[in-house]
Structure formats: structure tokens, C-alpha cells
Amino acid sequence: MHEAALLADEARYCSFGDTVHYSDPKIFTRCEGSYLYDGEGTSFLDLQMWYSAVNFGYANPRLNAVLKQQINTLPQVASQYLHPTKIELAKIIAQDAKKKWGHDGRIHFNVGGSQSVDDSLKLVRNAKGKNLMFAFEGGYHGRTLGATAITSSYRYRRRYGHFGDRAYFVPFPYHFRGPKGMDKEEYGEHCVQHFERLFESEYNGVWDPKAGQSEYAAFYVEPIQGTGGYVIPPPNFFKGLKRVLDKYGILLVVDEIQMGFFRTGKLWSIEHFGVAPDVLVFGKALTNGLNPLAGLWAREELINPQVFPPGSTHSTFASNPLGTVVGLETMRMLAETDYESMVMGKGELFLAGLRDLQKRHPEIGDVDGLGLALRAEICEADGFTPNKPLLDKMVDIGLAGGLTHKGKRMGLVLDVGGYHKNVITFAPSLHIEKEEIELAMVLLDQLFTCAKQG
Numbered sequence: 053m054h055e056a057a058l059l060a061d062e063a064r065y066c067s068f069g070d071t072v073h074y075s076d077p078k079i080f081t082r083c084e085g086s087y088l089y090d091g092e093g094t095s096f097l098d099l100q101m102w103y104s105a106v107n108f109g110y111a112n113p114r115l116n117a118v119l120k121q122q123i124n125t126l127p128q129v130a131s132q133y134l135h136p137t138k139i140e141l142a143k144i145i146a147q148d149a150k151k152k153w154g155h156d157g158r159i160h161f162n163v164g165g166s167q168s169v170d171d172s173l174k175l176v177r178n179a180k181g182k183n184l185m186f187a188f189e190g191g192y193h194g195r196t197l198g199a200t201a202i203t204s205s206y207r208y209r210r211r212y213g214h215f216g217d218r219a220y221f222v223p224f225p226y227h228f229r230g231p232k233g234m235d236k237e238e239y240g241e242h243c244v245q246h247f248e249r250l251f252e253s254e255y256n257g258v259w260d261p262k263a264g265q266s267e268y269a270a271f272y273v274e275p276i277q278g279t280g281g282y283v284i285p286p287p288n289f290f291k292g293l294k295r296v297l298d299k300y301g302i303l304l305v306v307d308e309i310q311m312g313f314f315r316t317g318k319l320w321s322i323e324h325f326g327v328a329p330d331v332l333v334f335g336k337a338l339t340n341g342l343n344p345l346a347g348l349w350a351r352e353e354l355i356n357p358q359v360f361p362p363g364s365t366h367s368t369f370a371s372n373p374l375g376t377v378v379g380l381e382t383m384r385m386l387a388e389t390d391y392e393s394m395v396m397g398k399g400e401l402f403l404a405g406l407r408d409l410q411k412r413h414p415e416i417g418d419v420d421g422l423g424l425a426l427r428a429e430i431c432e433a434d435g436f437t438p439n440k441p442l443l444d445k446m447v448d449i450g451l452a453g454g455l456t457h458k459g460k461r462m463g464l465v466l467d468v469g470g471y472h473k474n475v476i477t478f479a480p481s482l483h484i485e486k487e488e489i490e491l492a493m494v495l496l497d498q499l500f501t502c503a504k505q506g
């Protein structure tokens with residue numbers, strides 16, 4: 053069917069509610085490595101890989117092969133029966149957590165990130181008998197009703213009535229837009245103290261000193277904010293936060309759905325910050341975006357079958373073999389190659405390229421990165437005032453496929469995040485080549501020049 057006809061049918065027959073739905077939706081027809089291709093064969097260098105769901109490159113031959121094989125053997129068992137790769141995958145993740153944090157634990161699967169966040173909420177509510185959570189301003193945990201309640205944007209709740217279990221949103225140490233006069237570490241400590249103030253007396257509203265109990269069961273964190281704009285906190289921040297949580301008996305739930313699987317150079321991004329989670333939620337890149345599978349790890353005392361019995365959560369497609377076989381192959385692949393050195397090396401190169409671009413384009417107010425999770429904050433020429441219109445223009449030009457390289461038409465796929473929707477959140481393939489990083493900088497330079505002229 054012709055693209056124009058397809059778009060007309062989409063406008064008529066598809067709900068817009070289940071997509072981001074930009075003004076000019078783009079149709080892609082093929083993908084490979086770091087590239088997406090449209091119907092005319094134009095290649096688009098992808099610097100976002102579906103918000104970090106495809107960390108190991110499009111059409112990764114090794115991961116695709118196990119999926120194809122599984123379709124022909126045992127594609128589903130409807131969460132009723134067992135199959136080997138579910139057990140093998142759970143063992144690898146649980147043993148890795150034990151090695152890193154010294155805690156026994158178990159893995160619990162579901163279909164997508166939001167569903168696994170919901171499962172983690174059940175787990176925490178079951179363990180603590182409380183339904184209120186702390187979460188961060190700028191945090192994103194998904195759009196099921198449960199995950200929406202702990203996601204900071206009111207925009208996602210506004211039309212759905214009152215959320216009695218809406219999280220208490222605490223400021224994240226977003227240094228670039230924090231108060232002036234504090235270095236990054238000082239600001240991190242300041243944010244911890246600001247949070248700890250809540251526990252000073254019963255009149256601060258969250259703590260009963262007589263019972264020694266908090267009204268809040270857990271703190272949901274993204275170690276590096278994803279949708280919030282790839283904001284990297286100071287290295288001391290989570291140690292400070294965990295000290296407060298331990299003191300007041302509050303669980304730490306780490307959402308690794310976007311930053312997990314070596315996006316930041318470690319399997320889990322929380323490993324950069326020297327604290328152990330009580331619950332960890334993962335998704336996206338576990339299957340390299342192939343088949344929906346997500347899940348959580350939790351400490352044994354929270355998840356053992358006596359306290360969290362069979363059927364506590366369920367989906368027909370949870371722990372589906374198509375997903376677990378790819379997840380298992382992903383974990384095996386990660387064990388065979390030094391992804392940490394590879395990602396940190398490529399990340400440095402990418403960051404250096406962005407810093408170089410910043411010298412030529414004062415509209416790039418802030419650049420930062422950890423591994424291959426990188427950010428460029430697009431501003432007015434003062435390098436600070438958020439400039440969403442300029443970034444929107446850049447995204448549109450990139451998606452129109454009208455850039456050129458060596459005489460060939462090309463496009464660029466970028467994602468936008470941030471509190472002011474003015475941040476390019478870069479999540480390229482972890483397998484991106486040095487030449488592709490150089491190409492990214494050439495195309496970004498063209499994009500800036502073009503968008504500023506238009």
C-alpha cells in the first residue's frame with residue numbers, strides 16, 4: 053500500500069492514544085545495525101535505538117537467530133508451565149546480583165516495563181502493607197495506572213481522575229538547572245539533606261517518630277533519569293539517599309528499564325553509585341527490542357514463595373519463551389565480551405564529539421554522558437534558556453531525511469527528553485562503529501546549521 057494511503061487510514065482507524073504521535077508520523081520499512089530505512093531506501097542513522105531498547109544493534113544476527121529457532125520449537129506456554137530458558141535466565145541474573153550485592157533474590161517476569169513496575173508495586177505493598185511511594189521529579193516509570201501514579205508528569209494523570217496513591221515527588225540533583233553557587237557534589241548533598249528534613253518531626257508529614265514508621269513504603273529511582281533528559285546525578289548522591297532510606301526503613305526500588313544492559317557501561321547503572329537495591333526492575337534491551345519481556349529482581353525476603361505466592365501477578369505472556377530465549381542469549385553475549393571497556397571507550401569519543409560541537413554551537417547549553425547514555429541540552433544562544441522550538445525543528449529535519457553525506461541523502465533519528473523537552477537524549481547502539489560516531493557529529497553539525505537558518 054502506498055505511504056499516503058497508509059497514513060490516511062492511520063488517521064481514520066488507529067487510536068492516537070497508544071503512540072507518541074508526532075505531527076508528521078514517519079513510516080520505516082527496514083532496519084540494520086545503527087540504521088533505519090524508509091520506503092525509498094533512505095538511510096537514517098539512529099541515535100536513540102527506541103529509547104535504549106535495541107542496545108545491540110538492529111537485526112543483530114545472533115539474537116535474531118535464537119528468536120527464529122524458538123518460534124519453530126516452543127513459542128509460548130502461557131505462563132502455565134515451565135520451559136528451560138526462563139529458569140536459566142533467572143539464575144544468571146540472580147547469581148550476578150548475589151555476586152554484586154551479596155543478597156539472595158529471585159526473578160519475576162512480565163511482558164513490558166510498565167507491567168513490571170506494577171508488579172514491583174504489588175511486591176512492595178505486600179511487604180510493607182503501605183501503598184505510598186517516593187519518586188523523583190522528572191522521573192518516568194511507565195503508563196499503566198500503577199506506574200503513572202509514581203511518574204512525575206501530571207500530564208499523564210490529568211484526564212484519569214484522582215490518584216490516591218500518587219507518589220511524593222522529590223527533587224533530583226539536576227545540577228545544570230540547580231541553584232547557583234554549589235558544585236555538583238554539594239548539590240547532591242543538599243538534595244539528600246532536603247529529603248532527610250522530611251523525617252525531622254511528625255509535623256513534616258511523612259514520619260511517625262513514636263511508631264518509628266514512615267507513611268511511605270519505598271523510593272522509586274532511575275539512577276540516571278531517562279525521559280527526564282539523561283540527567284546524571286553526582287557520584288555521592290545515592291549513597292546519601294540510601295543512608296536516609298535505611299535509617300527510616302524505606303525500600304530502594306531501582307528502575308533500570310532504560311539504563312540497564314550496559315547503556316551506561318555497567319549491566320545496571322546503579323552499579324556506578326555504590327549502593328545495593330532492594331528491588332530492581334528491568335526491560336527493554338533484555339531482548340534487544342525483539343519480543344516484549346521485562347521483569348524484576350527482588351531480595352529473597354520480599355519475594356520468596358511464602359510471602360509472594362503463586363498467582364500474585366499474572367499475564368498469559370509473562371516469561372514467554374520467545375523473550376526468555378533472547379534474554380538468555382543477551383546475557384551470554386554480555387558475559388563473553390568486555391562491554392564495560394567497549395561502551396566507556398565509545399562513550400568518551402561520543403562525548404568529545406559533542407563537546408566539540410558545543411564550541412561551534414553556543415545553543416548547546418550542557419553536554420554530559422555516562423557510557424553511551426549522553427545528553428545535549430538545546431538552549432537559546434545564552435546557553436541556558438531552554439529552546440524547545442529549535443530542537444523540534446532539528447528532529448523534523450532529521451526525520452525528513454534531507455541531510456547529505458558524501459553526495460547521498462540521509463536522515464538522523466533523535467529522541468527528545470528533559471523537563472523542558474529541550475534535551476537530545478542519545479542512546480546509540482552499543483555496537484556503533486567509530487566511523488558512525490564521526491558521521492553522527494557531521495550530521496548533527498549540519499542539522500544545527502540548517503535548523504538555525506530556517
Ligand SMILES: Cc1ncc(COP(=O)(O)O)c(C=O)c1O
Binds near residue numbers: 169
Ligand atoms: C525508566 C523507565 N521505566 C519504565 C518504562 C516503561 O516501560 P515500557 O514502555 O516497556 O512499559 C520506561 C519506558 O520508556 C522507562 O524508560
